[in-house]
Amino acid sequence: MNQYGPFKLYTPLPGTPAGEMANRIKAQFICTPDKQDWYELQKSFARNTLKVVYAENGVITQASDDASTLWPVDASVAEIPTEQIPKGFALPLAGADWQYNGQRVVPRVYTPEEQRAMAERRKQALMAEAESVLAPLERAVRLGMATNGEKSRLNAWEIYSVKLSRVDTNNAEWPTKPE
Template sequence: MQHLKNIKSGNPKTKEQYQLTKNFDVIWLYTEDGKNWYEEVNNFQDDTIKIVYDENNIIVAITKDASTLNPEGFSVVEVPDITANRRADDSGKWMFKDGAVVKRIYTADEQQQQAESQKAALLSEAESVIQPLERAVRLNMATDEERTRLEAWERYSVLVSRADTANPEWPQKPE
């Protein structure tokens, strides 16, 4: 099975390649060990999955047909077409690590970024509930139930805003 690493663009190496570049602006792609992508693409087997992954081993594309890929700046590996490999997708939540397709392992910084995004989403949701309830209170139109809901959502919003995204513990959403 093929494994072509760190594919980068490079200069044409033959007269024919030079003419193709001159006439058609062909970009030549080479692996870190000097293999020509356009020659190697024909060596992939038809019954395998081709995975493109980045320098952090994160899967960025998956296909059965390697000729559809533009792998510039990435690596391409061929894996068996089995259930475990078919589960992966190019959502950024999968990796090719130690010769296997695995769920992505997030760094502490990435986990904190995800928590920051979740915090922002939770606060936005809380605000969308709080605003009409505040308006009802301000206009003396709120029911007792609405006043109770407003207080619960405001408390929730404060607790979410205080959550430590390095080690988040999210409060329970109000009913």
């Protein structure tokens, strides 16, 4: 199967197929380090295969069965036989959860920095959710309008909020969310 890249922007030379196209239409052009033009390379891909665009770290950023729908600038492209597409890999891509390891598509392996950043985003989202639950409960207590159930719920969410604020995102152990 085909594998090309990384593709970079370039200006086609006059007299080449890409140069002729550049004279007719206003378009950007990308090529491989050995000057293979992307528009020309698209013709070499089989119709019944998956084409994946992947970054230098292997993370797949685009995928399609039609190479003409892809734009692999600053990335590479690999062609994957249909029978080698892993279960769970679906089009359109819903994130960056897959990578190409040079031979096949595999679930993405996150770096420790990426894992910490994901944990930090999750922590911030959970803290925002907790604050949105706490605000009306605190208001009900302050105004003397809280029921016993609301007071109990406020206590549970306050405990959860404190535990959540103490989560170490380098080694996250998440507290259980109150009912």
